[in-house]
Each structure stands twice: as structure tokens, then as C-alpha cells.
Amino acid sequence: MNGAVAQDYVIAVALVLVTVSATAAALTRDPMRQAVVLAMLGLCLAVLFTLLQAPDVALSQVAVGTVVTPLLILLTVRKVRGTSSGGDDGRRR
Amino acid sequence: MTILPFLSAGWIFLAGVYGLVTSRNAIHAVGCLAVAQSSTYVLLLTVGYRRGGTAPYFTDTPLGTRVVDPVVQALALTDVVVGATVTALLLGLVMQVRKRHGTVDPDALTGLKG
Amino acid sequence: MSRTARIRLFWVAAAVFAVAYTAACTGLPRFGTEVHPYGTRAVTSALHRHTANAVSAVNFDQRALDTLGEESILFAAVLGTIVLLRRTRDERVGQPTAGRVLPSTRLLGLVLLPVTLLTGVYIVAHGQLSPGGGFQGGVILATGLHMAYVAADYRVLKRVRPLSVLDVADAVGAGAFVALGFAGLIAGGAYLQNVLPLGTFGQLSSGGLVPVLNAAVGVEVGSGLIVLLASFLDQAVEVRSQDRSGSGGGT
Numbered sequence: 439m440n441g442a443v444a445q446d447y448v449i450a451v452a453l454v455l456v457t458v459s460a461t462a463a464a465l466t467r468d469p470m471r472q473a474v475v476l477a478m479l480g481l482c483l484a485v486l487f488t489l490l491q492a493p494d495v496a497l498s499q500v501a502v503g504t505v506v507t508p509l510l511i512l513l514t515v516r517k518v519r520g521t522s523s524g525g526d527d528g529r530r531r
Numbered sequence: 532m533t534i535l536p537f538l539s540a541g542w543i544f545l546a547g548v549y550g551l552v553t554s555r556n557a558i559h560a561v562g563c564l565a566v567a568q569s570s571t572y573v574l575l576l577t578v579g580y581r582r583g584g585t586a587p588y589f590t591d592t593p594l595g596t597r598v599v600d601p602v603v604q605a606l607a608l609t610d611v612v613v614g615a616t617v618t619a620l621l622l623g624l625v626m627q628v629r630k631r632h633g634t635v636d637p638d639a640l641t642g643l644k645g
Numbered sequence: 646m647s648r649t650a651r652i653r654l655f656w657v658a659a660a661v662f663a664v665a666y667t668a669a670c671t672g673l674p675r676f677g678t679e680v681h682p683y684g685t686r687a688v689t690s691a692l693h694r695h696t697a698n699a700v701s702a703v704n705f706d707q708r709a710l711d712t713l714g715e716e717s718i719l720f721a722a723v724l725g726t727i728v729l730l731r732r733t734r735d736e737r738v739g740q741p742t743a744g745r746v747l748p749s750t751r752l753l754g755l756v757l758l759p760v761t762l763l764t765g766v767y768i769v770a771h772g773q774l775s776p777g778g779g780f781q782g783g784v785i786l787a788t789g790l791h792m793a794y795v796a797a798d799y800r801v802l803k804r805v806r807p808l809s810v811l812d813v814a815d816a817v818g819a820g821a822f823v824a825l826g827f828a829g830l831i832a833g834g835a836y837l838q839n840v841l842p843l844g845t846f847g848q849l850s851s852g853g854l855v856p857v858l859n860a861a862v863g864v865e866v867g868s869g870l871i872v873l874l875a876s877f878l879d880q881a882v883e884v885r886s887q888d889r890s891g892s893g894g895g896t
Contacts, residue, residue: 442583446677449580453539456573460543464550464566469558476562483569487607490576491586491599493776494700495607497768499572501784502615506870507565510615513881514558514622518629520881537670545659552655579684582677587688587699590774590847594692600684601691601699605708608700609715612780612866616722619873623729626880630733638648 445489452486469515473508480504540574543567557625557635561618568614572607579603695843696852701772705858709837713822716862720819723869730876736884744798754796761789769863773852779859783866790871799882808875811868818865825858 480503547567772778
């Protein structure tokens with residue numbers, strides 16, 4: 439049963455990483471930076487899912503969470519800033 | 532370590548919703564929604580975990596091995612991919628709002644505009 | 646509602662949620678519990694249907710109707726995004742300038758592009774045996790194709806990406822899932838019932854309907870995501886709004 443207990447600790451570490459990065463992602467106000475933190479969250483989630491014996495979910499999480507979602511956010515930021523001629527984003531700070 | 536994993540899922544959900552409520556940028560709000568959504572995956576998979584179990588594939592593991600719950604994995608799996616496309620739909624809406632109203636601050640969007 | 650009122654309401658709701666959720670968690674079976682009644686039954690049923698990957702068996706056999714709902718959401722979301730991001734009359738298309746790409750990046754992309762696409766196809770095809778399936782394989786196929794954008798530039802990506810074909814492929818994938826459901830009805834069973842020959846356990850052709858549905862979902866997810874990313878790239882890289890000096894304006 440010793441191996442199972444050791445596995446519990448590894449899962450606990452991954453869980454802490456996920457919780458911390460999720461909190462950081464929610465509190466990062468700048469969408470550009472948030473995209474990067476979300477990519478990190480996606481990676482941590484993928485590690486956690488692998489440890490929870492769910493390679494299927496980890497596989498889609500690693501592709502979606504670290505590539506697709508941050509990329510979509512970055513493209514949206516680029517589009518929104520591209521048409522705002524700069525002034526709009528500075529106003530909100 | 533008995534109910535802590537479930538509580539951390541609850542914390543992630545609240546963190547995501549907090550970001551959503553206090554958001555001043557619709558793109559940031561969509562990102563926070565993705566965070567809140569990921570809490571459901573954490574909850575589902577921690578509920579379905581079986582101590583000492585392996586992944587539910589029997590290609591090279593003998594039948595009758597202890598495995599974790601495949602039902603919750605199936606639930607989370609489809610939602611990860613579908614969630615990404617819904618995020619894309621919301622970001623598309625943000626782009627349209629930006630084009631029509633000239634802002635992405637949800638608080639500045641007061642009233643209906645043609 | 647004002648901003649302060651909204652945040653105050655959030656804290657009240659969060660406190661209620663935290664208390665109720667914690668109380669609910671204490672009533673759950675403990676983390677890592679031995680008792681998984683649904684899981685045990687799902688595994689038994691999956692093995693009965695000669696599907697080695699129990700997760701795929703749940704998704705595409707036991708709960709195939711739920712997956713039909715999920716992939717309909719996916720299809721609707723892709724469709725909605727395309728409609729939202731179509732080019733409007735006051736927008737014109739600018740020619741994106743090609744950036745400089747390091748030769749090593751170009752070489753790496755050139756080597757990795759076929760490898761990633763092959764991996765995607767492999768993962769879709771082995772969904773009934775090993776971790777994988779239409780959803781994951783489709784995502785890998787879609788992201789793998791964008792290696793062309795990383796390695797070369799936007800114009801190369803446009804050349805390797807026949808959008809009109811992929812539009813149709815997305816719809817065909819979604820339609821094929823619905824149509825395959827009728828196989829069960831024709832064979833005298835229920836909608837989406839697994840009526841195909843189940844094959845030998847552990848073989849590529851095992852699982853009956855599972856690999857076929859996996860392929861349909863793989864085509865749909867792959868082409869859907871490529872189309873989705875294409876309309877986003879289109880907006881961000883190519884389309885320039887006519888009105889650049891003002892702040893948009895409500896038309």
C-alpha cells in the first residue's frame with residue numbers, strides 16, 4: 439500500500455499546482471498575459487489528469503488547453519488592439 | 532487528503548467566477564470562464580479516481596485489473612474539446628462587440644444600441 | 646446593476662456556495678474510494694462489446710446519444726463562430742507580410758508536419774484500443790496542420806488548407822454520426838445501438854460501431870477546428886477595418 443500513498447502525495451502536488459495556476463489565471467487582468475497563464479494551467483491540468491489515470495482526457499487537454507484556447511485569446515487580443523488605435527486600452531488602466 | 536481534492540475544485544470554480552464578476556475586459560472574462568470550466572474536470576476526475584487503479588484500457592493490461600472509473604473520464608473528455616469551440620464562439624462575439632460598440636469593457640456596454 | 650452591488654452579490658453567493666459545497670463534499674465517497682458502481686458496470690459492458698478502451702466504449706457505445714448531443718454543440722459553435730466572423734462590407738483584406746523564419750525552424754516544421762498529422766490519424770484510428778479517439782485525434786490533426794504557419798508563413802498555410810473542402814467535411818462528419826445511428830434502427834434495434842460485428846478483442850477492427858463513430862467525430866473535430874482557427878486568423882491577420890482613426894463607432 440506504500441506505493442499508493444506515495445502516489446497520493448504526487449497527486450496532491452499536482453493538485454496544488456493546478457489550484458495555484460487557476461487562481462493566477464483568474465487574477466491576471468491583462469488578456470495577453472492571461473493567455474500564457476492559461477497555457478500553464480492547461481499543462482498542469484494535463485499532468486494532474488495523467489496522474490489520475492486519465493490519459494484520454496490529458497491528451498485532449500494538452501492540445502486544447504495549451505494550444506487552442508491561448509491561441510484563440512491571443513488572436514482576439516491582436517484583432518481588438520489592432521482596430522483600437524491604442525488609446526482604448528490605455529484608458530482602462 | 533480525503534475531501535481536499537473536491538474542495539480545491541470548488542476553489543478553482545470560485546476563483547474563475549470571481550474573475551468573471553470583476554472583469555473589465557470581455558476577453559479576460561472568457562478566459563475566466565475557461566478557468567471555472569476546468570474546475571468541473573478536476574471534480575469529475577477526482578471523484579472517479581480509485582486508489583491503486585490504472586487507466587481503463589485492457590489492450591495490454593490483463594482483464595480484472597483495478598481500474599479507475601471510465602464514465603467520468605468520458606464526460607470530461609468530450610467537454611474539453613466542446614468547451615474550446617464554445618470559447619471560440621464567445622471570443623467571436625467579443626470581436627463583434629468590439630466592432631459594433633468600440634469597447635470590450637462589459638460595464639461600458641449599457642443599454643441596447645442598434 | 647452597479648459594479649459594487651454586483652461584487653457584493655458575488656461575495657454573498659460565494660459564501661453560500663462555499664458552505665453548501667463543503668457540506669456536499671463531506672457526503673461524497675472519499676477520494677480514491679473502492680466503490681464505483683457505474684465504473685464497474687461500464688467496464689464489464691465495454692469488455693462484453695470487445696472494446697479495450699472503456700472510455701471510448703462509454704462515449705461511442707453505451708452513451709452514444711450523449712456524444713451526439715456534444716458533437717451537435719460543437720458543430721453549432723463552429724457554425725456560429727463562422728457566421729459571426731464572416732467578412733462584413735466595411736472591411737477590406739490586407740495582404741499579410743511574410744515574417745523571416747529561421748532555417749532550422751523551417752526544417753523542424755517540415756519534418757514535424759507529416760509526423761503530427763500521422764500521429765493524429767493514428768490516434769483517431771486506435772480510439773477503441775488505446776488512449777485516443779475522434780476528439781483528441783481531431784484536435785491533434787487540426788493543430789498539427791498549423792505547423793505550416795509556424796514553419797513557413799500564412800500564405801503557405803492557406804495553400805495546405807482547402808477551406809471549402811473542410812467546411813463540407815465538418816458537416817459530413819456531423820451528419821455521418823446522425824446517419825450511423827440509423828444503422829441500429831435498420832437492424833431492428835434502437836437508435837445508435839452497436840449492431841456491427843464486434844470483431845476480436847484487441848484488434849483494430851474490434852468494437853463494432855465504435856471505430857466508425859470515432860472516425861466521424863475525428864473528421865468533424867479536425868475540420869471544425871481548422872475552419873475555426875482559420876476564421877480567427879483571417880480576422881486577426883488579414884482583415885483591416887475601414888475605419889481606423891475612430892474608435893469603431895456604433896453602426
